Amino acid sequence: MKRPFTALALALCVGGASAEGADPPRYLRLVEEGDVIGLELAIRRFAPTHGSGPHVFLAAAIHIAEPAYYAALQERLDALPLVLFESVKPPGTGDPRHDVIELTDAHRVAITRGRIRFMASAMYRYRARKGNWPGDLAELEAGLSRDVATLARNARLDGWGRPLRLAAAPSRTKRPFDVQSLGADGRIGGKGPDSDLCFADQDELEAVERGEGGGIQQDLAEALGLVFQLEAMDHSGENWKNSDLSMDQVESRLLGSGVEADELFASLRGSSFLAKAAGFTLKLLTRFSYGSAALKIFGLEILGRADEILESSPIATDELFAVLIEDRNRVVLEDLRKVVDDDGHRTVGVIYGAAHMRDLERALVEELGYEPVSEEWLRAVTVDTTELGIDPDDVRWMRRTVRTALDRQLGR
Numbered sequence: 001m002k003r004p005f006t007a008l009a010l011a012l013c014v015g016g017a018s019a020e021g022a023d024p025p026r027y028l029r030l031v032e033e034g035d036v037i038g039l040e041l042a043i044r045r046f047a048p049t050h051g052s053g054p055h056v057f058l059a060a061a062i063h064i065a066e067p068a069y070y071a072a073l074q075e076r077l078d079a080l081p082l083v084l085f086e087s088v089k090p091p092g093t094g095d096p097r098h099d100v101i102e103l104t105d106a107h108r109v110a111i112t113r114g115r116i117r118f119m120a121s122a123m124y125r126y127r128a129r130k131g132n133w134p135g136d137l138a139e140l141e142a143g144l145s146r147d148v149a150t151l152a153r154n155a156r157l158d159g160w161g162r163p164l165r166l167a168a169a170p171s172r173t174k175r176p177f178d179v180q181s182l183g184a185d186g187r188i189g190g191k192g193p194d195s196d197l198c199f200a201d202q203d204e205l206e207a208v209e210r211g212e213g214g215g216i217q218q219d220l221a222e223a224l225g226l227v228f229q230l231e232a233m234d235h236s237g238e239n240w241k242n243s244d245l246s247m248d249q250v251e252s253r254l255l256g257s258g259v260e261a262d263e264l265f266a267s268l269r270g271s272s273f274l275a276k277a278a279g280f281t282l283k284l285l286t287r288f289s290y291g292s293a294a295l296k297i298f299g300l301e302i303l304g305r306a307d308e309i310l311e312s313s314p315i316a317t318d319e320l321f322a323v324l325i326e327d328r329n330r331v332v333l334e335d336l337r338k339v340v341d342d343d344g345h346r347t348v349g350v351i352y353g354a355a356h357m358r359d360l361e362r363a364l365v366e367e368l369g370y371e372p373v374s375e376e377w378l379r380a381v382t383v384d385t386t387e388l389g390i391d392p393d394d395v396r397w398m399r400r401t402v403r404t405a406l407d408r409q410l411g412r
Contacts, residue, residue: 108159
């Protein structure tokens with residue numbers, strides 16, 4: 001079984017595995033100022049080693065942080081002529097150069113089943129927010145939180161590019177709704193790939209898939225008083241460009257590697273087995289005396305070393321993470337090469353998960369001929385240990401305990 005620390009690190013700050021050679025500096029750090037512990041993330045500026053070319057800013061991000069951090073990051077990036085950002089694109093909108101696998105009907109069936117299950121999950125999340133069921137999938141998307149709505153937008157088409165249908169569930173299921181695809185031929189009935197695909201024929205959703213309990217990111221965000229990046233930042237400016245794979249490109253790579261299509265949504269929404277293990281760890285902490293304080297200390301220590309955890313773990317070599325991390329990094333680098341060759345922008349920013357950055361920096365230096373020239377650190381999370389309501393010696397003991405556990409996982 002893979003380790004729960006790794007699952008939590010993935011959910012908070014997706015990162016890539018280290019390549020051979022000297023490691024670039026980290027983009028996460030914990031700083032201590034008396035009784036205050038802060039998590040800071042770097043923005044580094046790079047310039048061409050030889051000749052002319054645009055300067056490049058690598059701006060590390062984390063999925064949950066304080067509102068002031070996202071405001072500061074937004075201000076700095078909005079001032080740049082071009083910003084490349086991560087966000088898996090809707091199906092069919094990816095650059096055709098990244099279509100590495102030709103989808104068969106069997107692939108499209110698997111993709112459709114995964115999307116149907118996610119849309120069913122989104123239905124329950126809508127009801128939790130609104131108190132009723134949506135009338136159609138457009139209403140569903142409009143009533144979701146921004147992070148779930150983004151995934152729903154990516155999942156609303158079946159594997160053949162047709163909209164999924166929201167319908168009444170067969171009486172045999174006793175379910176409140178059904179989500180359906182009419183298969184390869186787009187007509188009711190049929191056999192093989194032409195068969196209708198329905199949520200009614202799938203297993204019932206588990207509690208975490210229905211959004212009950214919020215998930216590990218939500219639990220930690222609430223404990224630390226944080227907000228989500230997608231809720232706090234605006235990526236719609238004219239200077240912001242999506243630099244990522246599309247959902248179908250990600251799914252096709254996963255299927256080509258033998259990974260189930262619905263595992264993508266399970267990972268993105270924190271409902272995979274690994275995320276459940278991490279969630280259990282968090283819930284266990286809250287059962288003890290000082291549980292809330294322990295959760296804050298635990299969370300801050302994990303946030304501060306999320307990139308190290310992912311880089312050192314066997315999970316970084318699994319097919320799922322090779323697609324979610326390494327393949328997406330290649331897209332960013334291709335877009336950067338275009339900018340460098342065109343030289344039309346004097347500066348360009350890249351905002352991606354913090355642990356992506358070391359791999360991106362290495363490629364920027366070794367492949368594109370750049371060098372770091374300056375850096376700035378932004379405070380993302382602050383915890384004042386005097387406000388935790390526990391003895392300072394207990395705080396130090398908790399931090400040592402977490403660090404020892406982390407060092408053990410890191411093989412130190």
